Amino acid sequence: MPRKIIITGGAGFLGRRLTEQLRRPDAPEAAGTIVWYDQPAAIEAARATAPAGVELVGGDIADPEGLAALLDEPEIGIFHLASVVSGQGEQDFDLALRVNLDGTRALLEASRRHTAKGHGGVRLVATSSVAIFGPGSGPVGSDAAPPRPGTTYGMTKAVLELMINDYARKGFLDGRVARIPTVIIRPGAPNAAASSAASAAFREPLAGRPYVVPVAPETRMAVGGVAGVVAGLADLYRLPGEALGEFRTLTFPSVSATFAEMLEVLRRTVPAEALAPVTFEPDPQIQAIVDTWVPRTEGDRALDLGVGAVDDLDAILRDYLDREHPDLVPQRKQSPS
Known part of the structure; x- marks a missing residue:
């Protein structure tokens, strides 16, 4: 595992639990420096409660220069969690596009430039959502079900999946995507x-x-417990790229x-x-x-690869x-x- 791990949206609930997961004493590989990159207000609010040793950096997810400044080691790991969520995305279309699409593109481009400098490259895990499925996807969300999002949020996540898949195909970074259910509690x-x-x-x-x-x-x-989801994200990060093949997205199992x-x-x-x-x-x-x-998902491919668990x-x-x-x-x- 690269010694430096960046978590976008790290000051949020999922980022905090993921940090804890990566630092578990029984983890196969220990994480070194962990950086939370989040909105300045979120970072300031997190200072009193952030775990010791976590670096806190405030910035704009759509700012390519701010993102590039974080990629200062040969090998970098990134968990891309930052996102405008479903209800907010329906209310503010432009904000959803700016954060979920422009922000993702800025992160991918920063990673691409880092790789082009001859460094060891970037391994990135991004979170997508079962919201990419809609009425035309069938009753069960799976790796084989067609994306038919019925919301702006779901649309942006479907585009995120395609972008990361293509950047990985081009060799710009080692990208993989987790289609996660609604995370509770x-x-x-x-x-x-x-x-x-x-x-x-x-x-x-x-x-x-x-x-x-x-x-x-x-x-x-379709819901999933936070413990199982963050364990699955860590599993996906550690999975050898060749195990994923050309399709870099895994649908996680759910309840x-x-x-x-x-x-x-x-x-x-x-x-x-x-x-x-x-x-x-x-x-x-x-x-x-x-x-x-979709009211349920099928995560057979993820489970076969040792990613996630039935909750x-x-x-x-x-x-x-x-x-x-x-x-x-x-x-x-x-x-x-």
């Missing part, structure tokens, strides 16, 4: 993603805050669950007196976005309780065997 405040309801349905009642789910209870989503099923797991695991009420009041805009996504809702909830609500852990109900 995110702590903190909800973000602008339409998918944030899947985390909020667990997080808010556990925090004692009543929550109104903005989609119908029978709405089914297919309705919101009613998510709440059933929560209520059978945590005593009722520890939970705030949850009700349903579908928001037409959010429901319309979520309804364009389950009980394990995802246990991980969240251990980290965010250890006071509730002794009160857990006995889960069914």
Whole structure:
């Protein structure tokens, strides 16, 4: 593994957990310097809580010079997580294009110039999304299913996949893409993603805050636990390039669950007196976005290559309780065997 790893969007939830994953003592290869490259405001907010030894750099993801300045070692590793998310992308088309497409292009061009200087090259893992699939993709998202995005966010991720695949084909960098499901359970405040309801349905009642789910209870989503997703990203990074072949994208496995099923797991695991009420009041805009996504994914190729693992809702909830609500852990109900 290159001694320097750059994580764009590193100050966010996924970047923090990925940093922890890369620094695990049992990791096959230890990461050296880890750099979080994020919006200046996000970097300033992260200074008090960033792990020791992580370098914090604020900048514009679409600034090629700022990105190039980070590529100052012969071999560089990059995890490209920075992105405008689904709901925000529908509201601000130009911002989605600037961050998700112009930002990705700037990063790829900086990597291309780095390789052209005769350095050891750049290995890049970028996150795509199951939002690249839509009503015309069929009922299951997979490596073989055709991308038919029904949102601006999904469109930008489909273009990202094609760009990285072609830059890798040209030998400009060693690129690979992870098509990840909706990642749960995110702590903190909800973000602008339409998918944030899947985390909020667990997080808010556990925090004692009543929550109104903005989609119908029978709405089914493809979700994945953060522990499994960041482990899969690290696996994909370490995978030899030749194992991927010409198609550099892997669809990650997921759990297919309705919101009613998510709440059933929560209520059978945590005593009722520890939970705030949850009700349903579908928001037409959010429901319309979520309804364009495939409700399940098939990650057979990823699993065959040793990337990621099959998750389950009980394990995802246990991980969240251990980290965010250890006071509730002794009160857990006995889960069914």
